Amino acid sequence: MVNLGDVFPDFTAQSSKGEIKFHEWLGDSWGILFSHPADYTPVCTTELSRAAAMQKDFAKRGVKMIALSCDDVESHIGWIEDIKDYSKCEFEHPIIADPKRNLAVKLGMLDPDEKDAAGLPLTARCVFIIGPDKRLKLSILYPATTGRNFDEILRVVDALQLTATKKVATPVDWKQGEACMVLPSVKAEDEAKFFPKGVTYVEVKSGKKYMRTTPQPE
Structure with a gap:
């Protein structure tokens, strides 16, 4: 298993594009590794088709994809x-080819409720987003029977890349270009330094001054 903030395990594996040495393949880029239960299955085919259609969207964010x-x-x-x-x-x-399920086991990808014709458990639908520092930034685990939302994965990439360098967090349902939340760790006297576009205080019943928004930083 890999926890958030851990260095994502390096590995060498065969793939549809030859041998992959994962850290070397990732280089200084962001990366997304997403697993699929099996080839020639309907939900997986729709997912990888969607990934193919969105290749340019991920590439312009400096994100490499690997399945x-x-x-x-x-x-x-x-x-x-x-x-x-x-x-x-x-x-x-x-x-990546993983017929012996070595990586699926190592990375905690197996879905115990879904099995292939030989009775072996299939991989679940995992999403791992890895930063240029090779550390795990986000993981999402779907069962084999539920297809992923690639628009949500792209939205999460935008949020991760923004919050990695700016002192903001993204609120519920945030999308690119929308207002962000100021981190509680930012002192009031430092707001102008970090947020030249200004900070808005949102009044709440308790009267506490913790709800602060700012236009998305550049």
Whole structure:
């Protein structure tokens, strides 16, 4: 298992684009590793098709994408042709082969309720977002039967990249360009230094001055 803030485990594995040495592949970029229960399955095909359609959105944020499925490379390469046909897009990111489930076990990806024809547990739908420092910034775990929302994953990337460098947090349902919350650790006398666009205090029944908003920092 990997906890938030941990250095994400390095590993070497075969993929649809050849051997992957994970930390070397990631370089100084942000990265998303998302796992899939199996090749040639309907929900997984819709997800990777959506990922293919959004490749440019992630790339312009400096984010590399890589998938993982508990099938071999040959299976991945054949499945990619279906994904390209279904999505009507090119498919640029690699799919890691994990037929022995070594990585699925190491990273806590297995879904005990969903099994393949041989009775082996399938991988759950994990999302790991890793920063340029190789540390885990976010993880989301979906069961095998529930497809992910890639618009939400993109929204989370925007929030993570913003809050990594600015003294703000993003409120519920925040989207790119919307107001942010000032961190409680920022003292009132430092507001002008950090937030030249100004700070608004939101009145609450308790009278406490902890609800502060500011336009999204540049």
